[in-house]
Amino acid sequence: MDAAAALVVDGKLVSAAEQERFTRNKHTGQFPIDAIQFCLRDSGISINEVDEIAHGFDYSPYRELYQRDEISRELYQDVFSRDALLAQVRRDLPGFPDNKVFNVNHHLAHAASAAYTSGWDECLVVVNDAMGETESLSVYDFHDGELEKLHTVSANDSIGILYSLITLHLGFDFNSDEYKIMGLAPYGNRRRFRPFFEQVVELREDGSIRIPILKLNQSREERESYLGTRLWLDEHLIKRRLQNHSVNSNHEDVAAGLQECLERVVMHVCEHFGKQTGLRRLALAGGVALNCTANGKLFYSRLFDEVYVQPVAGDDGVALGAALYRTSLAKSIPNHRFPTPLFGPKYDNAEIESALGGFDGKIQWRHFGSLEATCGAASKLIADGRVIAWYRGRMEYGPRALGNRSILADPRRPEMRDRINAMVKKRESFRPFAPACSVEEAHLWFDVAPRTELPYMISVVDVRPEVRAQLPAITHVNGSARLQTVSVDDNPDFHALLLAVGETTGRQMVLNTSFNVKGQPIVNTPTEAIETFLGTGIEHLFMENYHVTRSAA
The missing domain is CATH 3.90.870.20 (Carbamoyltransferase, C-terminal domain)
Incomplete structure (x- = not known):
């Protein structure tokens, strides 16, 4: 989803764009060759002058998990493996050396995209999305140009996935229409379903969260589509809305309760690790960081002296983060606040x-x-x-x-x-x-x-x-x-x-x-x-x- 390319030269972003802007296929996840070619053309360099290609996913530590049956093995080999990435590079960028292609953990790339564009020497970094390779939320302490991981939450307890599943339950598109719920929520009564969401999402004393209903899926089919969770929502929340049916007050109230639940999670995690570390600056990335209402709550909370949300917080931003992280391993990055992100094509x-x-x-x-x-x-x-x-x-x-x-x-x-x-x-x-x-x-x-x-x-x-x-x-x-x-x-x-x-x-x-x-x-x-x-x-x-x-x- 949201494939993109970003060209970093001497630690500075010089060109970037999403692949969808060239193919006109919204949220495309295809290899971003058109975006890559734009970045090279815009900057006047050839692919042969590029030191490295960095990709914002790394499934290699989880290879054994995908060897349990033939379908999983094929999925890993055809989609998630390094060989699958190299095959795309060889196809679209023939001659580029395999040993110059690197995989970067997804949440680490998200974190780098926020930390190295924050303009700060140190800050708390929270990455929150549906899921990376296996995690849904990660917390880092950024200091001395390095990211130190403090905590992770598994995708089995993902507030991003729960938000997307209830988005789907309310008749909108999964992993696409979540922003519509944010717009619908103010019309509803958040108190009506507050007890439901307080029961469903458990806040832990260690700053973590648990969402047991995401573990109701036993078979492969259930796990792939969260069928068990969706049936549970039918029985315990409200009946799912069909897309051709109108939105009513029930849907508004669920949206309001869900949005409040998300805000409660965000505040809980950020407040806990802010106090634990003593850090007074907060940087956010990941798809959940695109929830503007939750960001506003943080802005007004005064839990932190400053809050920075990396503006390309979704998966299109990991192109930037992966490149910045790989750069940081070789040299010190000049850390300046990300400008208004005007890095795409211009026409004369x-x-x-x-x-x-x-x-x-x-x-x-x-x-x-x-x-x-x-x-x-x-x-x-x-x-x-x-x-x-x-x-x-x-x-x-x-x-x-x-x-x-x-x-x-x-x-x-x-x-x-x-x-x-x-x-x-x-x-x-x-x-x-x-x-x-x-x-x-x-x-x-x-x-x-x-x-x-x-x-x-x-x-x-x-x-x-x-x-x-x-x-x-x-x-x-x-x-x-x-x-x-x-x-x-x-x-x-x-x-x-x-x-x-x-x-x-x-x-x-x-x-x-x-x-x-x-x-x-x-x-x-x-x-x-x-x-x-x-x-x-x-x-x-x-x-x-x-x-x-x-x-x-």
């Missing part, structure tokens, strides 16, 4: 004009002479209630559109959420949209201290009660919002647009959602941007300093 004016020429008769366009003029035109359209696509600079690495492949609108308009859902996103009405706000003004609208930097759109904060009515399109039902702050250092072009929007609306803020339609990865090329624009109700497209509209009928 010639490539944009070539793409525009392929849509003669369908579009019309004009070219502005400067960023200032482009921002002025875009800000006026946003203030006038138009929905625009903003395609500029390098594509984001990671799951969030952070102002370079974005759909933007005015957060003041109460109808905007429904309009964007109808014209573009086609998604569930209970899911909120996020605000992007200048770092200079964020404290005026959100419950954060002045100059608080939350550049990754990965934490939920409270909208100030006195202004919630002014921001209906980005304020969730519980008064929260998934805030992205933007500074001139993060992304100067997007920051310039926010300043222009402030001149026209009085607020340096926009509604920001990813430039894609449901089921499609975020757009990559100019042609994809135009095709998506024409296939939706988006009213204006800005590509660099080109303003694109539909041709008159």
Whole structure:
């Protein structure tokens, strides 16, 4: 899932992208040859100049576990083994030496992706996901450039798997739609199913957790699909929802209870090991670290002086982490805070004009002479209630559109959420949209201290009660919002647009959602941007300093 490539040179990330952005197959797990070729091309180096290839899984310590029967042996040999990895490297990168290909434990790669981009000399690192090779949660003490493992939780007690199973139980997709539960939860009553989840997930005195219902699966078929656990949920929670059935209050209440349970686990683990180590800084990675509501709880808890969530926290981020870990074994890594992750492809004016020429008769366009003029035109359209696509600079690495492949609108308009859902996103009405706000003004609208930097759109904060009515399109039902702050250092072009929007609306803020339609990865090329624009109700497209509209009928 979420295959990606990241190129690290002298301990610094220079290029990175997900494979899905090139194949257009969302969450693809195929060997990321297209992403690799982009990284090499972007950096002007050949594969022969690469010192090592690092892969963020290492199943070799568990080889014997897969030798118990023929099906397991074949699975290990065909999918998990080093030989399977080398076969893909030989196929797509012929001639690259086998002895320069390395496997890195999955959670160690996640941990490295957070520790070595935190900007800190020491911190507590917590990795939390569905599962790596065999573990679901790992805790590390990062100091002196090294990661020391303190604790692990087996995948047999995975809060990530439980969250995914109940996501599936509520009629959404396993290992894909968990973020929808996060959006649904505020509509529910978390107290209703609190006793259920307190019984199901046991918090241990040693900072660990136990989830006995994940061990109800005896046969191979049951273990592969958690059939025993799912039947138990049918009997003891609520009946599973079919995807073609509507969401009701029962589903909302389960989502609320599940989200509270996840937050309880995250706080329990982080608080315990924070006290045990005395470390006052916390870095997070793993798929569970994409749960913005849980991150927000940590942010407001003050258990730590600082909390850093690595923005590419899912499996696409282990490409970076594996490379950083292997680098750390050879040399000291310059540890600086991860910038806004704009490490993907960028297309120049010639490539944009070539793409525009392929849509003669369908579009019309004009070219502005400067960023200032482009921002002025875009800000006026946003203030006038138009929905625009903003395609500029390098594509984001990671799951969030952070102002370079974005759909933007005015957060003041109460109808905007429904309009964007109808014209573009086609998604569930209970899911909120996020605000992007200048770092200079964020404290005026959100419950954060002045100059608080939350550049990754990965934490939920409270909208100030006195202004919630002014921001209906980005304020969730519980008064929260998934805030992205933007500074001139993060992304100067997007920051310039926010300043222009402030001149026209009085607020340096926009509604920001990813430039894609449901089921499609975020757009990559100019042609994809135009095709998506024409296939939706988006009213204006800005590509660099080109303003694109539909041709008159």
